[in-house]
Amino acid sequence: MKILLTGGRGMVGRNIVSHAKTLQLEIIAPASHDVNLLDAERTEAFVKETKPDLIIHAAGRVGGIQANIREPVKFLSENWMMGQNVVSAAKSAGVKQLINLGSSCMYPRDQEEPLREEQVLGGMLEPTNEGYAIAKCAIARLCEYVSREDSAYQYKTIIPCNLYGRFDKFDPSVSHMIPAVIQKLHVARADNAPFVDIWGDGTARREFMFAEDLAEAIFFAIDRFDAMPSLINMGLGYDYSINEYYGAAAEVIGYAGQFKHDLSKPVGMKRKLLDVTRQTEFGWRAKTNLKDGIRATYEYYLSKEA
Template sequence: MTPPPDTSPLLPPHARVFVAGHRGLVGSAVTRRLTAEGYEVLTRDRAALDLRDAAATEHLLRQERPDAVVLAAAKVGGIMANKTFPVPFLEDNLRIQLSVIAGAHAAGVPRLLFLGSSCIYPKHAPQPIGEDALLTGPLEPTNEPYALAKIAGIAQVRAYREQHGASYISAMPTNLYGPGDNFDLETSHVLPALVRRFHEAKRDGAERVVLWGSGTPRREFLHVDDLARACLLLLREYDDASPVNVGCGEDLTIAALAETVREVVGFSGDIVWDTSRPDGTPRKLLDVSRLTKLGFSPVIGLAEGIRSTYEWWLRRQ
């Protein structure tokens, strides 16, 4: 395989990269990208390694001695899952982060990328949200445990940089979607849930689809393959304690998203909004100027990305 042309000392050609969470939405995309660029990707299935087990994780990293670690493993879910299971959203994510980041340092891994979430920012943060908005106000209550765990991960990365000089960095992606997404209606995020709801309504000949909330909150969506491109760029070129927002810099209402999904899927019925259900954060648009200055811009449009994701999911059925 041809080695990557990049000669950055932060992630040199032929680097061996351990991807934690390689079967998930983010981890699988990062794995695809790294492999395509000529890097050697190291992985372990959940049955072989529980990343919450600090001793086992450190043992693996000492054995493999990767040049870098991408921490994409996390317990994730939508509003319903976060409201129903706050304990594992807090505790599992804390355990994974403590285990992988501390284990990487103990094993002498020189480079690490921790992937967080845009939900770390205050519910009513000024828009677009810059990285300096962190810890400036109350969080969205529906996903506070998950957000607190991710904030702790940022703090852990910063602490290892400050105390040990570790070249560890953090990235905060916006709402993601794409191949590998979770389409379970009980635990999925909004975009795959909409795809499945409209698909099943079309299949069953339903006259309408009832959706949660008012449809007025605004969200930003990034295809996971674009995120993977950004991750590789950061691994090669970024080395600072401040987290980096990863998004497309544009948002739309949930109602507009629903209309786009309905058109892609081909459902001709009505959309009804159940306003007794929670909306969540009113708006969440990231300021991506820090990433843009590094030369990043997304290449996959929303409608195109939804269409390819829908086709991927259909093939899996």
């Protein structure tokens, strides 16, 4: 099987490539200078040139809460254009199988119960990342429409929970929570800072999965593609509070200071936990516990710092 991976230079993509190498699979992961996914004609030409058996669409403009608030236009328009171009190119080139990576941001805001796949487009989105979420919802629906019009084309969407791991971004202006916390606590320990600030009261809950587990899940799904649901959550099925993430990271990094809550800062949704019923029935579950995942991510961070 020849696999074409978009977004192969991103955190998720690099974990997918790494896992593919361990399985000795042929995977093509072009950089943006090889093919600009915002260019529909070039994207279609590239797919026809490479003739993949399956496409994994993992490319996108991504970032944390600050980046999403600052640049909603880019997060909506660029993610929609990339997704539309890849899906349309795949259909035009006759690629029968495609895995699209969605996001838990696709779900309605303020949901206390675990989020079920049928809730996508079922309510108001979280305003702090609405542009990104709209694009992700639209591409998932586009995949569904392609398969509905012609069942020979099986275009399916995986909705992962929040992710972290090796190859992550640690710059606070663009990073997600766990890498930002790692960077913040590392600097605080080095500076002997007496306290570290936490946005909000720290009680908001999040589900973060180690990215290597998602990579393993994707190839598990490829091996069982026919049995894979057209829309499926991939996550842990349990979550932690923001305070608990800070506490786990502090233990791994060795920061012994105090935490101070900044109640003036935005915190996003109070809870975002995926329902993993379909995933469990499909036969897959994540393997990496929180501290082991943070430890591996911190080791990667230290290697970059060195």
